[in-house]
Amino acid sequence: MHYSWDDTAVYRRETHPAFLSEAMEGKIVDDEEIVRRMFRDDPRKAFEVLFKRHYDRLCNHAIRFVVSKDIAEDIVAEVFTAFWHRRLFEQVATSYRAYLYRAVRYQAYNYLKWELHRSDSLEGVDILMHLPEQNPDEILHYNELHHKIDEVILHLPTQSRKAFLMHRMEGKKYGEIAESLGISVSAVERLVSRALSKLRSELKGFWLGLLFIFWI
Amino acid sequence: MDSNQVPKSILFAFFEGKATAMQRKMIEEWLETPASREYFYQCLDEWEGQHPQYILSEEHVHQAFNQILDNPPFERLESAIKPVHKTIFGSKQWLIAASLTLMMLTMSWVFRKTIFFKTYHTDFAQTQTLTLQDGSTVTLNANSSLWVPRFEFYKDQREVWLEGEAEFKVTHTHDHKRFVVKTDSDFAIEVLGTEFVVQTRKKQNSVVLNHGKVKVNYALGKALYMKPGELFVVNKQSGKAELKQVAKPHQYSAWKQHEFYFDNTPFVEVAELIHDQFGLKMSIPDSALAQRKITGYFKAKRAEDMLSALQMLLEVRFERKENNVIEIHTRPIINL
Numbered sequence: 001m002h003y004s005w006d007d008t009a010v011y012r013r014e015t016h017p018a019f020l021s022e023a024m025e026g027k028i029v030d031d032e033e034i035v036r037r038m039f040r041d042d043p044r045k046a047f048e049v050l051f052k053r054h055y056d057r058l059c060n061h062a063i064r065f066v067v068s069k070d071i072a073e074d075i076v077a078e079v080f081t082a083f084w085h086r087r088l089f090e091q092v093a094t095s096y097r098a099y100l101y102r103a104v105r106y107q108a109y110n111y112l113k114w115e116l117h118r119s120d121s122l123e124g125v126d127i128l129m130h131l132p133e134q135n136p137d138e139i140l141h142y143n144e145l146h147h148k149i150d151e152v153i154l155h156l157p158t159q160s161r162k163a164f165l166m167h168r169m170e171g172k173k174y175g176e177i178a179e180s181l182g183i184s185v186s187a188v189e190r191l192v193s194r195a196l197s198k199l200r201s202e203l204k205g206f207w208l209g210l211l212f213i214f215w216i
Numbered sequence: 217m218d219s220n221q222v223p224k225s226i227l228f229a230f231f232e233g234k235a236t237a238m239q240r241k242m243i244e245e246w247l248e249t250p251a252s253r254e255y256f257y258q259c260l261d262e263w264e265g266q267h268p269q270y271i272l273s274e275e276h277v278h279q280a281f282n283q284i285l286d287n288p289p290f291e292r293l294e295s296a297i298k299p300v301h302k303t304i305f306g307s308k309q310w311l312i313a314a315s316l317t318l319m320m321l322t323m324s325w326v327f328r329k330t331i332f333f334k335t336y337h338t339d340f341a342q343t344q345t346l347t348l349q350d351g352s353t354v355t356l357n358a359n360s361s362l363w364v365p366r367f368e369f370y371k372d373q374r375e376v377w378l379e380g381e382a383e384f385k386v387t388h389t390h391d392h393k394r395f396v397v398k399t400d401s402d403f404a405i406e407v408l409g410t411e412f413v414v415q416t417r418k419k420q421n422s423v424v425l426n427h428g429k430v431k432v433n434y435a436l437g438k439a440l441y442m443k444p445g446e447l448f449v450v451n452k453q454s455g456k457a458e459l460k461q462v463a464k465p466h467q468y469s470a471w472k473q474h475e476f477y478f479d480n481t482p483f484v485e486v487a488e489l490i491h492d493q494f495g496l497k498m499s500i501p502d503s504a505l506a507q508r509k510i511t512g513y514f515k516a517k518r519a520e521d522m523l524s525a526l527q528m529l530l531e532v533r534f535e536r537k538e539n540n541v542i543e544i545h546t547r548p549i550i551n552l
Contacts, residue, residue: 048281051277051281051284052277052278052281054261055272055277055280055281056268056271056272056277057261057264057265057268058264059272060264060267060268060269060270061260061264063269063270064269069270073280074431077280077283077284078439080284081284084284084285094250094253094254095254095257095258097254097257097258097261098253098254098257098258101257101260101261102257111441114440114441115441136243136244136245136246136247136248137244139247139253139256140230140240140243140244140247143230143231143233144233147233150233169270171392
């Protein structure tokens with residue numbers, strides 16, 4: 001079941017007194033506000049609401065960058081883990097929603113850059129606490145990056161795209177892919193690595209664009 | 217909402233990759249204020265809700281949630297199986313009142329450790345290979361310990377605790393259960409079916425990956441993914457982390473065959489290894505000797521094998537003292 005942000009039904013179900021009184025006054029209450037209040041009274045419950053509210057959408061956003069369910073879920077879990085166990089919910093100054101999206105995008109970006117270019121972005125990993133400020137162009141660039149990734153994948157030769165997506169998205173082994181495509185294992189390997197090197201070369205200019213902004 | 221508000225429809229067009237250059241510019245200019253950023257992410261979230269890339273079941277989300285609650289980033293072995301003494305001894309006024317309780321606690325925790333964990337331990341100059349319930353094999357190097365939960369090994373993820381050095385060959389389970397190697401510091405390795413060597417000694421933690429893929433959590437909130445042929449080292453004192461490519465990853469498990477490989481390794485590090493491996497403490501008289509570089513393979517089942525080779529190589533003489541201390545004479549002593 002999916003709720004949209006405007007759908008306040010989910011909070012009725014929580015029957016939070018703060019919500020009820022204001023809802024009865026006919027005021028539109030942003031659910032962000034309600035979750036924040038809940039964190040004051042019952043953090044454990046609030047965290048659950050926040051998590052279940054955002055988890056699948058954040059995974060869906062992360063996967064646009066990393067093109068792998070496992071890695072996307074890993075990245076989102078990492079962000080939530082820090083949020084809960086390091087009590088970032090006490091420190092985040094923006095809305096939780098904005099924080100979570102920024103953190104997930106940043107982590108996904110770092111991961112992808114690392115995977116494709118093996119740059120040692122080790123230092124880039126401890127930023128969950130202090131996410132770097134982003135200027136408007138950078139914010140938009142993230143979206144353009146995942147469009148670009150999608151475009152590259154869409155334009156791969158059919159077999160290569162199939163093998164790549166089965167391997168990355170569905171986490172299938174080379175042997176399984178070989179069987180379902182009716183080709184040899186080494187052919188699958190070649191197709192997948194060709195897809196990766198295509199991504200690498202096509203995204204080259206894209207990284208630089210973002211890097212430039214990061215370090216100037 | 218101010219009059220300069222960019223309409224949701226334009227934001228959605230942008231998320232879909234269909235915005236014109238002018239619309240992009242409009243959004244960029246609008247994004248200068250914090251309020252508009254909030255609205256941007258709010259719309260992004262709404263848009264994501266309408267355009268899923270894949271569907272996550274409620275059950276799956278629930279599992280992911282419980283996993284996060286159950287798994288603080290770096291649960292230490294200390295806190296997982298032993299009571300934490302420090303907090304109680306820290307304030308004196310509690311000492312007497314707490315001593316009895318503490319004793320009882322310790323008893324039950326020690327008891328718990330033997331009940332819930334099976335411990336494997338190797339002495340100096342000894343290695344041991346063992347097979348876990350899931351078919352994964354672990355080879356413990358000398359002077360190392362491994363704790364394996366007896367009952368909950370399969371619960372959410374397969375977890376073991378390591379002190380020392382070991383090589384892991386992890387099997388893949390049907391339900392893709394993770395295999396996690398935890399250590400006494402902020403250092404844990406998550407695995408999905410793979411082969412690697414972990415070392416957690418006094419000075420540094422390190423991982424060498426032979427096959428597959430692992431994720432290393434190496435400090436609070438810091439993590440990285442490793443690829444085969446990579447060596448990752450974290451210095452425990454400075455916290456400095458280094459990832460590098462190694463030509464022959466199998467050299468890092470050479471100890472299984474009682475072989476040791478050095479490549480321009482300073483003597484002080486060799487001494488460290490001898491300490492970890494054989495329990496002998498080398499007292500190095502001068503820093504010039506400490507920095508002498510050693511290269512080559514050593515086959516050494518016993519400490520003596522390695523020491524005699526080193527004596528020749530460094531042109532020094534070792535003398536065994538009490539308490540397993542080795543004294544080094546830089547000028548050969550002529551015994552008359």
